[in-house]
Amino acid sequence: MNLLELKNISKIYGDVKALQNINLSVGQGEWIAIMGPSGSGKTTMMNIIGCMDKPSIGSVILDGTDISKESSKKLTALRRDKIGLIFQQFHLINYLTALENVMAAQYYHSIQDEKEALEALSRVGLADRAKHLPSQLSGGEQQRVCIARALINYPMLILADEPTGNLDEANEAIVLDIFKSLHKEGSAIVVVTHDPEVAQESERTVILEHGKISKIKDNNKSEALC
Amino acid sequence: MFFRMVKGALLRQKAKMAMIAFTVALGASLATAMINVMLDAGDKVNRELKTYGANINVIPKGASLLNDIYGVGEGSGVSDKYLKESELGNIKTIFWAFNIVDFAPYLETPAKLKNGSAINLAGTWFSHHLELPTGESLDTGMISMKKWWDVQGQWLSDGDTDELMAGTAFARQNNLKIGDRIDIISVNKTYSFKVKGIFNSGSQEDLRAYVPLAKAQEMSGRNGLVSRVEVSALTTPDNELSRRAAQNPNSLSIKEWETWYCTAYVSAICYQIDEVMTDSVSKPIRQVAQSEGAILEKTELLMLLITILSLAGAALGISNLVTASVMERSSEIGLLKAMGAYDIHISLLVLTEIAITGMIGAAAGYFAGIGFAQIIGRSVFDSAINIKPAVIPLVAFLVFVVIIAGSIPAIRFLLALKPAEVLHGR
Numbered sequence: 001m002n003l004l005e006l007k008n009i010s011k012i013y014g015d016v017k018a019l020q021n022i023n024l025s026v027g028q029g030e031w032i033a034i035m036g037p038s039g040s041g042k043t044t045m046m047n048i049i050g051c052m053d054k055p056s057i058g059s060v061i062l063d064g065t066d067i068s069k070e071s072s073k074k075l076t077a078l079r080r081d082k083i084g085l086i087f088q089q090f091h092l093i094n095y096l097t098a099l100e101n102v103m104a105a106q107y108y109h110s111i112q113d114e115k116e117a118l119e120a121l122s123r124v125g126l127a128d129r130a131k132h133l134p135s136q137l138s139g140g141e142q143q144r145v146c147i148a149r150a151l152i153n154y155p156m157l158i159l160a161d162e163p164t165g166n167l168d169e170a171n172e173a174i175v176l177d178i179f180k181s182l183h184k185e186g187s188a189i190v191v192v193t194h195d196p197e198v199a200q201e202s203e204r205t206v207i208l209e210h211g212k213i214s215k216i217k218d219n220n221k222s223e224a225l226c
Numbered sequence: 227m228f229f230r231m232v233k234g235a236l237l238r239q240k241a242k243m244a245m246i247a248f249t250v251a252l253g254a255s256l257a258t259a260m261i262n263v264m265l266d267a268g269d270k271v272n273r274e275l276k277t278y279g280a281n282i283n284v285i286p287k288g289a290s291l292l293n294d295i296y297g298v299g300e301g302s303g304v305s306d307k308y309l310k311e312s313e314l315g316n317i318k319t320i321f322w323a324f325n326i327v328d329f330a331p332y333l334e335t336p337a338k339l340k341n342g343s344a345i346n347l348a349g350t351w352f353s354h355h356l357e358l359p360t361g362e363s364l365d366t367g368m369i370s371m372k373k374w375w376d377v378q379g380q381w382l383s384d385g386d387t388d389e390l391m392a393g394t395a396f397a398r399q400n401n402l403k404i405g406d407r408i409d410i411i412s413v414n415k416t417y418s419f420k421v422k423g424i425f426n427s428g429s430q431e432d433l434r435a436y437v438p439l440a441k442a443q444e445m446s447g448r449n450g451l452v453s454r455v456e457v458s459a460l461t462t463p464d465n466e467l468s469r470r471a472a473q474n475p476n477s478l479s480i481k482e483w484e485t486w487y488c489t490a491y492v493s494a495i496c497y498q499i500d501e502v503m504t505d506s507v508s509k510p511i512r513q514v515a516q517s518e519g520a521i522l523e524k525t526e527l528l529m530l531l532i533t534i535l536s537l538a539g540a541a542l543g544i545s546n547l548v549t550a551s552v553m554e555r556s557s558e559i560g561l562l563k564a565m566g567a568y569d570i571h572i573s574l575l576v577l578t579e580i581a582i583t584g585m586i587g588a589a590a591g592y593f594a595g596i597g598f599a600q601i602i603g604r605s606v607f608d609s610a611i612n613i614k615p616a617v618i619p620l621v622a623f624l625v626f627v628v629i630i631a632g633s634i635p636a637i638r639f640l641l642a643l644k645p646a647e648v649l650h651g652r
Binding site: 047050052053073076077079080081085087089091093094095096100103104105107108109112149 | 234566568649
């Protein structure tokens, strides 16, 4: 069974059709990349997959639940339990330390476990920076805290919006290594990116243009599937 | 984590939180001052109004009847009924004794000048020392009852036997100045008085002349008698119960009667005076009593309005500040929602921050308000305001309401905030 299925979804804002008739499935443990120019509908698609928005038409099945029909409260619970979000701007709470930022995600999910949060930071190579505030961390380190926070509740799906967009090459490599490691462990990953090198690391690349899927590329076979 | 986040938010927004605390403090201080003054003002305003004269007139029963039936004023010489001077101290022994501020007896004395024209002459206490049956002592009389009189020369003292005080009209009619002498005939005997003081009361009393009560009793041969007593008492504004009681106290149920008797209504005080003065009828001077009640009610209403307006102002100020704070933190709030926080979690977080800030502001405002109350007390009533502990929970409740009311727009904003809009842009 697929982890995520988008069935004929469209998102319409007034006269603007941000997404049109999208069909896409993501299997368990699959890593896909979504690419496209600005205004192609990547962010809208990411918001819908991340349970932060609903499609105007069509259905989105996440782990067997049609999220297009759920209430806002239920969507919050689904997001908390099944999805780990990684943002281009990191979005760390600036008055909490790196460790506390990770524990904040635990707090809203279940119970706080400092040891487990420290392990998550160790996993992204930041155990020694646990007590630092975001303002005391570099961009790459902040992004790694953001990844640790996304991982802490063992999500089924990791949803990353331009995770390397604000990083230099060295930090980009570190983040990609973490993603590879997560993929090997069986996590499903959806990455929205402008960067072909990042997309190349995924199994499939979905190309969006004008709100439609123009191409799905199998990165292992280096050929378009549609 | 919750309190760590609250602490972090408070410390990170020190300036904004200080402004919220200051706004709450302003509202709380005004509320504290106004409520304390309001609770104490009844007594204070009453005392202030008492400096403008008596509000109860005590007359003998017979004189009262003549007045009621024929409209003949007491002291006109028509009635032979008098009150006993020896019973005057009893007025300070009634249930509401502490509400009796002053009183002064009067004895109207038939008198005329040498040319045969009749004059209005009365004896009274000016500043009379009285030993009460309760063992206490009291100085009372016209000097403290008529503080607003404009007196040229000097007030009489009760020991002045050959001096009088003349009203301005009386002095003008008889061409009298301070130090002049005037001969007065009473009961076929001539008495010579020196004018010690001339008063301007702005009323009919200016046609009168006053001598000490003892002298008037000697002149009229009515030793130990007085024709009426003016009483200045602190009273509670009338209500339906007191109006019914004033018409007929016997129409009240036992419980109503007890309530009425144990409340300082002017009618209850009149009733109690009649209980201790033989054959007396006490009547409120309605105009004065009602004006006092009206002034008191209006003063309290004014203070209530100031309290409401100050709290409404504080709520508006808080509303702006909290909304601005929440808008500034929209990406943080969006992140919390994205991480799985429900609206109630975030609302509680924001409300706790505001409540803590508000409590600090309210505590500071309470103590500032006590100071304001004392400033008002000293400058307006020339005495301290009694601080009532009951004001603390009342102010706390009002601050709570103001904080909640002020936070409503911010809470509505955060409830409507969509994480997708603030974390990714749409």
